[in-house]
Amino acid sequence: MKLIKKLNLNYVLLIFLVFVSIIFSKITLDISDFTNACTVKQNLSVHFNSGLLVGFRNDVDKDVSTYRTLWITPDKNNNLKIVKEMNFILVPHKDTFWQVEPIYYSFTNTADSIEYPVAHAISDSYVPGTFEYKYNTYKSRLEFVDRNHVSLSTYITNHPNNENSSINESCSIVELEKLTEFKNTEDRLTMHDVFKDKAIPIIKKFKNEKITLGESSYKNSINTTSGDTWNVARNEGKWVAQIGKTFKYSGDSSKYILYNTDLDLPQSIVSYNELCTSFSSIKDLIPDAEDAISSPGKEILGVFTPNKFTLYPYLDNKIGKSVLDIDLDEHETMIMAQWASENSIADWTNTFNASFPEISSN
Known part of the structure; x- marks a missing residue:
């Protein structure tokens, strides 16, 4: 009889531990989701590089x-x-x-x-x-x-x-x-x-x-x-x-x-393929977002919505006020995104000006 009571007690204890484990896991996941979530800060100060x-x-x-x-x-x-x-x-x-x-x-x-x-x-x-x-x-x-x-x-x-x-x-x-x-x-x-x-x-x-x-x-x-x-x-x-x-x-x-597919694309095919935050967190703030890109320095976030491409400052899971809005045609699709570091920006600009002087700057 004592053995049966002991077994029942152990069974109850096991169920309790499983229940606590599930609750703890959910809390951990919720905290993680909160940590990765984006928030809006209109006056966000970021240096673009x-x-x-x-x-x-x-x-x-x-x-x-x-x-x-x-x-x-x-x-x-x-x-x-x-x-x-x-x-x-x-x-x-x-x-x-x-x-x-x-x-x-x-x-x-x-x-x-x-x-x-x-x-x-x-x-x-x-x-x-x-x-x-x-x-x-x-x-x-x-x-x-x-x-x-x-x-x-x-x-x-x-x-x-x-x-x-x-x-x-x-x-x-x-x-x-x-x-x-x-x-x-x-x-x-x-x-x-x-x-x-x-x-x-x-x-x-x-x-x-x-x-x-x-x-x-x-x-x-x-x-x-x-x-x-x-x-x-x-x-x-x-x-x-x-x-x-x-x-x-x-x-x-x-x-x-x-x-x-879930195959990882090598750098030989895609030279840069990172996003500064999860796409789901961007969707939470911008529900009509269809795609997004971000700079390697994680200070610029670009968001695609229907017929528009918008650039925002980004810092520590915070998105600032939009700094550039670009209209897109209804059937226009991004097929390339290449980033230049701060040290390369002037060199790239000089090359483009020298190679295409007939193309005026905006």
């Missing part, structure tokens, strides 16, 4: 995309200003800067067209190479740009009025310097190349999945996922690796659907 080179793609219509780059720096009064605006993407590469811009061709008396980006050092007198054109439509646009690599989405139609017509869509990661040549997507980096064995289980997962009606209306679609088609995109304040679930349908036509 970073410059931002931010690039955008604007999908004007289904056939044409335009690009622009803003160079934003603090002035002598510690106000953030747009120093230059360029109608192409400008990205630091090695010991210089590279210019990335689209080339368009449309053909007289036909519906044929072509669009693809080219890249070259700003000091080069670059002339695009010629090529044998064999498509009705070839459209390749920038999805992501960093110091050494870019992501491209490509759309190709072949002989649309022929019974052997096809539509091919793909997405690829290529080296920036490959953009000096046409059809660069033939020489691309796969997920195996970048993530090695860590990519295998993710590729297998999507390779073994059936193609749903939401992904393709064709019942006989064939899953061709291999890890060759993938992308770098934004998700809650970070660049993330997306795998393309690819499939063939209706003859030789092919398509892909992108899904986020």
Whole structure:
């Protein structure tokens, strides 16, 4: 009888300890959430010591995309200003800067067209190479740009009025310097190349999945996922690796659907990928926030809301009054964010002024 009472007492004690542990864990989590939460301080005093080179793609219509780059720096009064605006993407590469811009061709008396980006050092007198054109439509646009690599989405139609017509869509990661040549997507980096064995289980997962009606209306679609088609995109304040679930349908036509993964992008692909606070804490203060970036020095926070990009001072989980508001087009998307340290701001500005004197400062 005493043994039974002792066992019952121990059981009650165990339940009590588990209950206390749960309560303590919840309190700890709540304290952690409170510590990481952002608050607003209108008169926040922060010294800005970073410059931002931010690039955008604007999908004007289904056939044409335009690009622009803003160079934003603090002035002598510690106000953030747009120093230059360029109608192409400008990205630091090695010991210089590279210019990335689209080339368009449309053909007289036909519906044929072509669009693809080219890249070259700003000091080069670059002339695009010629090529044998064999498509009705070839459209390749920038999805992501960093110091050494870019992501491209490509759309190709072949002989649309022929019974052997096809539509091919793909997405690829290529080296920036490959953009000096046409059809660069033939020489691309796969997920195996970048993530090695860590990519295998993710590729297998999507390779073994059936193609749903939401992904393709064709019942006989064939899953061709291999890890060759993938992308770098934004998700809650970070660049993330997306795998393309690819499939063939209706003859030789092919398509892909992108899904986020938890693979860590190396610095060789994304040179900087940190956020000064959690994206959820930003959403708590700015409910319509869609994305956010911050400087390596954690003194500048940029928040994207519908049709607007706003820069704020940031210090110790406090957000100050907005210091710069930039209007965005309805179909404009950030594809690049490069930060310059305080020691590099003047050098970058001098380089841009010398290389593009015809582009007036704002």
